[in-house]
Amino acid sequence: AIRMTQSPSSLSASTGDRVTITCRASQGISSYLAWYQQKPGKAPKLLIYTASTLQSGVPSRFSGSGSGTDFTLTISCLQSEDFATYYCQQYYTYPLTFGGGTKVEIK
Amino acid sequence: EVQLVESGGGLIQPGGSLRLSCAASGFTVSSNYMIWVRQAPGKGLEWVSIIYSGGSTYYADSVTGRFTISRDNSKNTLYLQMNSLRAEDTAVYYCARLVNFLGYFDYWGQGTLVTVSS
Numbered sequence: 398a399i400r401m402t403q404s405p406s407s408l409s410a411s412t413g414d415r416v417t418i419t420c421r422a423s424q425g426i427s428s429y430l431a432w433y434q435q436k437p438g439k440a441p442k443l444l445i446y447t448a449s450t451l452q453s454g455v456p457s458r459f460s461g462s463g464s465g466t467d468f469t470l471t472i473s474c475l476q477s478e479d480f481a482t483y484y485c486q487q488y489y490t491y492p493l494t495f496g497g498g499t500k501v502e503i504k
Numbered sequence: 505e506v507q508l509v510e511s512g513g514g515l516i517q518p519g520g521s522l523r524l525s526c527a528a529s530g531f532t533v534s535s536n537y538m539i540w541v542r543q544a545p546g547k548g549l550e551w552v553s554i555i556y557s558g559g560s561t562y563y564a565d566s567v568t569g570r571f572t573i574s575r576d577n578s579k580n581t582l583y584l585q586m587n588s589l590r591a592e593d594t595a596v597y598y599c600a601r602l603v604n605f606l607g608y609f610d611y612w613g614q615g616t617l618v619t620v621s622s
Contacts, residue, residue, distance in 0.1 A: 431608035440598055440612035441549065452610070484549060488606045492564060493539075495549040 399423050399487050403496035409504040416472040418499045420485035425465045429489040432461055432470045435498075436481045444483075445470065475501070506530035506611045508599050513616030520589050520620075526582040526599030526613055534577045537602035539609065540584045542595035542618075550595075553584060554602065567593075589620045 400423040410416050420430065428448040433441035443452045445461040448468055458473045472479055480503055485496040512524040524540070540552040553563045553573040561573050572585040582599050596617050600609040 429606070433609075440600075440615055441609070442612070443608060443610050446603075446608045486549075486608060488608055490606065491562070493551050493606075497548050 398492050399426065399490065399494050401485055401487055401494050401496035403483075403485060403499050405499060406497065407500040407502060409502050410475050411504045412475055412477055414475045416475050416479075416501060418470045418483055418501075420463075420468040420470070420496050422466045422468075422487055422489075426487045426489035428464045429487055430461075430463070430468050431486045431488065432459075433484045433486065434479075434481045435484065441484060472501075506601070508601070508611055508613035510597065510599055510613040510616040513597065513618045515619045515621065516589055517622050518590060518620055521585070521587045522589065522618060524584040524586065524597055524599075524616055524618070526584075528580050528582065528601075531601070533575050533580050533582055537605060537607070538573075538575065538582045539600050539602050540573060540582075541598045541600055541609070541612075542593075543598070543615075544592075544595040547595075552597070555582070556605070586618070589618075591620050594618060594620045 402421045404419045430448045432445040435441040444455050449461045460471045462469050482498045482500045484498050507529045509527045516522050539554045542552050555561045555573045570588045574583045596615040598612050598615045600612045603610050
Protein backbone atom coordinates (compact mmCIF):
# COMPACT_ATOMS: atom_id res chain seq x y z
CA ALA A 398 0.00 0.00 0.00
CA ILE A 399 1.11 3.55 -0.69
CA ARG A 400 1.96 5.35 2.53
CA MET A 401 1.00 9.00 2.78
CA THR A 402 2.99 11.04 5.27
CA GLN A 403 1.84 14.48 6.32
CA SER A 404 3.88 17.11 8.05
CA PRO A 405 3.64 18.68 10.42
CA SER A 406 1.17 16.61 12.44
CA SER A 407 0.01 19.82 14.08
CA LEU A 408 0.71 23.51 13.90
CA SER A 409 -0.32 26.66 15.67
CA ALA A 410 -1.14 29.72 13.65
CA SER A 411 -2.95 33.02 13.89
CA THR A 412 -5.77 34.39 11.81
CA GLY A 413 -4.29 35.98 8.72
CA ASP A 414 -1.24 33.72 8.61
CA ARG A 415 -0.15 31.79 5.54
CA VAL A 416 -0.13 28.08 6.31
CA THR A 417 1.49 25.28 4.33
CA ILE A 418 0.93 21.57 4.91
CA THR A 419 3.01 18.91 3.19
CA CYS A 420 2.01 15.44 2.06
CA ARG A 421 4.53 12.92 0.78
CA ALA A 422 3.70 9.67 -0.97
CA SER A 423 5.88 6.58 -0.58
CA GLN A 424 5.86 6.20 -4.36
CA GLY A 425 4.87 8.37 -7.29
CA ILE A 426 1.15 9.02 -7.62
CA SER A 427 1.18 11.52 -10.49
CA SER A 428 -1.42 14.13 -9.52
CA TYR A 429 -3.95 11.72 -8.03
CA LEU A 430 -4.18 13.48 -4.71
CA ALA A 431 -7.05 15.05 -2.80
CA TRP A 432 -7.20 17.21 0.30
CA TYR A 433 -9.96 17.22 2.91
CA GLN A 434 -10.84 19.41 5.86
CA GLN A 435 -12.41 17.89 8.96
CA LYS A 436 -13.83 19.76 11.91
CA PRO A 437 -14.51 18.05 15.24
CA GLY A 438 -17.55 15.80 15.13
CA LYS A 439 -18.05 16.37 11.42
CA ALA A 440 -17.39 14.43 8.25
CA PRO A 441 -14.42 15.32 6.07
CA LYS A 442 -15.09 17.89 3.39
CA LEU A 443 -13.42 17.77 -0.01
CA LEU A 444 -11.26 20.82 -0.69
CA ILE A 445 -8.99 19.94 -3.58
CA TYR A 446 -8.63 17.09 -6.06
CA THR A 447 -6.15 16.23 -8.77
CA ALA A 448 -3.58 17.94 -6.54
CA SER A 449 -4.60 21.48 -7.44
CA THR A 450 -8.24 21.67 -8.57
CA LEU A 451 -10.44 23.52 -6.13
CA GLN A 452 -13.75 21.84 -5.36
CA SER A 453 -16.77 24.00 -6.14
CA GLY A 454 -17.62 26.33 -3.29
CA VAL A 455 -14.22 26.14 -1.59
CA PRO A 456 -12.69 29.58 -0.92
CA SER A 457 -9.83 30.62 -3.18
CA ARG A 458 -7.49 31.09 -0.20
CA PHE A 459 -7.02 27.31 -0.38
CA SER A 460 -4.62 26.04 -3.01
CA GLY A 461 -2.79 22.84 -3.76
CA SER A 462 0.31 21.98 -5.69
CA GLY A 463 2.69 19.16 -6.43
CA SER A 464 2.97 15.96 -8.40
CA GLY A 465 4.80 12.68 -8.14
CA THR A 466 5.57 12.22 -4.46
CA ASP A 467 5.48 15.69 -2.91
CA PHE A 468 2.40 17.83 -2.44
CA THR A 469 1.39 20.92 -0.52
CA LEU A 470 -1.82 22.48 0.69
CA THR A 471 -1.61 26.21 1.28
CA ILE A 472 -4.06 28.45 3.07
CA SER A 473 -3.07 31.95 2.02
CA CYS A 474 -4.78 33.92 4.76
CA LEU A 475 -6.03 31.78 7.62
CA GLN A 476 -9.57 32.46 8.76
CA SER A 477 -11.21 31.43 12.03
CA GLU A 478 -13.30 28.80 10.25
CA ASP A 479 -10.14 27.15 8.88
CA PHE A 480 -9.02 25.77 12.22
CA ALA A 481 -9.48 22.07 11.61
CA THR A 482 -7.64 18.89 10.71
CA TYR A 483 -6.53 18.40 7.12
CA TYR A 484 -5.99 15.07 5.38
CA CYS A 485 -4.46 14.15 2.06
CA GLN A 486 -5.60 11.07 0.14
CA GLN A 487 -4.06 9.28 -2.83
CA TYR A 488 -6.19 7.68 -5.49
CA TYR A 489 -3.45 6.46 -7.79
CA THR A 490 -4.04 2.86 -6.80
CA TYR A 491 -5.86 0.61 -4.36
CA PRO A 492 -5.98 0.54 -1.45
CA LEU A 493 -6.95 4.20 -1.28
CA THR A 494 -4.91 5.66 1.54
CA PHE A 495 -4.94 8.80 3.65
CA GLY A 496 -2.29 10.79 5.38
CA GLY A 497 -2.27 10.89 9.16
CA GLY A 498 -3.69 14.40 9.30
CA THR A 499 -2.46 17.87 10.21
CA LYS A 500 -4.27 19.69 12.96
CA VAL A 501 -4.30 23.46 12.55
CA GLU A 502 -4.78 25.11 15.92
CA ILE A 503 -5.16 28.65 17.10
CA LYS A 504 -1.98 30.24 18.39
CA GLU B 505 -29.21 18.27 -3.18
CA VAL B 506 -26.96 15.30 -2.51
CA GLN B 507 -27.30 13.87 0.96
CA LEU B 508 -26.05 10.75 2.73
CA VAL B 509 -27.51 9.77 6.09
CA GLU B 510 -26.02 6.89 8.09
CA SER B 511 -27.74 4.97 10.84
CA GLY B 512 -27.38 1.74 12.75
CA GLY B 513 -24.40 2.40 14.96
CA GLY B 514 -24.33 1.68 18.66
CA LEU B 515 -22.72 -0.27 21.46
CA ILE B 516 -22.14 -3.92 20.70
CA GLN B 517 -20.28 -6.68 22.50
CA PRO B 518 -17.21 -8.29 20.95
CA GLY B 519 -18.24 -11.05 18.58
CA GLY B 520 -21.57 -9.39 17.87
CA SER B 521 -23.09 -8.13 14.64
CA LEU B 522 -24.39 -4.82 13.45
CA ARG B 523 -25.77 -3.49 10.19
CA LEU B 524 -25.12 0.07 9.14
CA SER B 525 -27.32 1.86 6.64
CA CYS B 526 -26.61 4.85 4.46
CA ALA B 527 -29.66 6.41 2.84
CA ALA B 528 -28.85 8.51 -0.19
CA SER B 529 -30.79 11.28 -1.86
CA GLY B 530 -30.02 13.50 -4.81
CA PHE B 531 -28.28 10.78 -6.78
CA THR B 532 -28.57 7.05 -7.51
CA VAL B 533 -26.46 4.75 -5.37
CA SER B 534 -26.42 1.95 -7.93
CA SER B 535 -24.93 4.22 -10.59
CA ASN B 536 -22.02 5.27 -8.42
CA TYR B 537 -19.03 3.89 -6.58
CA MET B 538 -19.84 3.89 -2.89
CA ILE B 539 -17.47 3.39 -0.02
CA TRP B 540 -17.38 2.97 3.73
CA VAL B 541 -14.58 4.74 5.57
CA ARG B 542 -13.98 4.57 9.30
CA GLN B 543 -12.20 6.69 11.85
CA ALA B 544 -11.20 5.29 15.20
CA PRO B 545 -11.42 7.75 18.12
CA GLY B 546 -8.71 10.37 17.74
CA LYS B 547 -7.25 8.62 14.71
CA GLY B 548 -7.08 9.05 10.97
CA LEU B 549 -9.22 7.78 8.13
CA GLU B 550 -9.25 4.19 6.88
CA TRP B 551 -11.20 2.82 3.96
CA VAL B 552 -13.22 -0.26 4.83
CA SER B 553 -15.16 -1.41 1.80
CA ILE B 554 -16.23 -0.36 -1.66
CA ILE B 555 -19.00 -1.38 -4.02
CA TYR B 556 -18.73 -0.53 -7.68
CA SER B 557 -21.63 0.55 -9.81
CA GLY B 558 -21.41 -2.84 -11.51
CA GLY B 559 -21.79 -4.58 -8.17
CA SER B 560 -18.23 -5.75 -7.51
CA THR B 561 -17.16 -5.43 -3.90
CA TYR B 562 -13.80 -5.09 -2.19
CA TYR B 563 -12.66 -4.99 1.41
CA ALA B 564 -9.74 -3.89 3.50
CA ASP B 565 -7.71 -6.82 4.78
CA SER B 566 -8.72 -5.95 8.34
CA VAL B 567 -12.40 -6.65 7.67
CA THR B 568 -12.31 -9.29 4.92
CA GLY B 569 -14.50 -12.23 5.80
CA ARG B 570 -16.31 -10.32 8.53
CA PHE B 571 -17.92 -7.33 6.79
CA THR B 572 -20.23 -7.31 3.78
CA ILE B 573 -21.14 -4.27 1.73
CA SER B 574 -24.38 -4.24 -0.22
CA ARG B 575 -27.04 -1.93 -1.56
CA ASP B 576 -30.78 -1.88 -2.05
CA ASN B 577 -31.51 -0.14 -5.30
CA SER B 578 -35.22 0.23 -4.53
CA LYS B 579 -34.39 2.11 -1.34
CA ASN B 580 -31.33 3.89 -2.76
CA THR B 581 -29.49 2.73 0.34
CA LEU B 582 -26.03 1.37 1.04
CA TYR B 583 -25.37 -1.14 3.81
CA LEU B 584 -22.48 -2.53 5.77
CA GLN B 585 -23.10 -5.80 7.57
CA MET B 586 -20.51 -6.20 10.28
CA ASN B 587 -20.04 -9.60 11.94
CA SER B 588 -17.56 -10.94 14.49
CA LEU B 589 -16.92 -7.44 15.71
CA ARG B 590 -13.72 -6.69 17.59
CA ALA B 591 -12.67 -3.87 19.89
CA GLU B 592 -10.47 -2.51 17.11
CA ASP B 593 -13.55 -2.00 14.92
CA THR B 594 -14.64 0.79 17.26
CA ALA B 595 -14.89 3.89 15.08
CA VAL B 596 -17.12 6.39 13.43
CA TYR B 597 -18.21 4.87 10.13
CA TYR B 598 -18.82 7.17 7.19
CA CYS B 599 -20.36 6.35 3.88
CA ALA B 600 -19.17 8.40 0.95
CA ARG B 601 -19.51 8.65 -2.79
CA LEU B 602 -16.38 7.92 -4.74
CA VAL B 603 -15.74 9.87 -7.91
CA ASN B 604 -14.75 7.29 -10.53
CA PHE B 605 -13.23 3.85 -10.13
CA LEU B 606 -10.10 5.35 -8.65
CA GLY B 607 -11.05 8.62 -7.14
CA TYR B 608 -11.69 10.96 -4.32
CA PHE B 609 -14.77 11.35 -2.15
CA ASP B 610 -17.04 14.23 -3.04
CA TYR B 611 -19.93 13.60 -0.64
CA TRP B 612 -19.86 12.15 2.85
CA GLY B 613 -22.49 11.20 5.38
CA GLN B 614 -22.39 12.56 8.91
CA GLY B 615 -21.08 9.29 10.32
CA THR B 616 -22.38 6.74 12.81
CA LEU B 617 -20.45 5.58 15.87
CA VAL B 618 -19.83 1.90 16.45
CA THR B 619 -18.47 0.98 19.86
CA VAL B 620 -17.38 -2.60 20.43
CA SER B 621 -17.00 -3.24 24.12
CA SER B 622 -18.10 -5.63 26.82
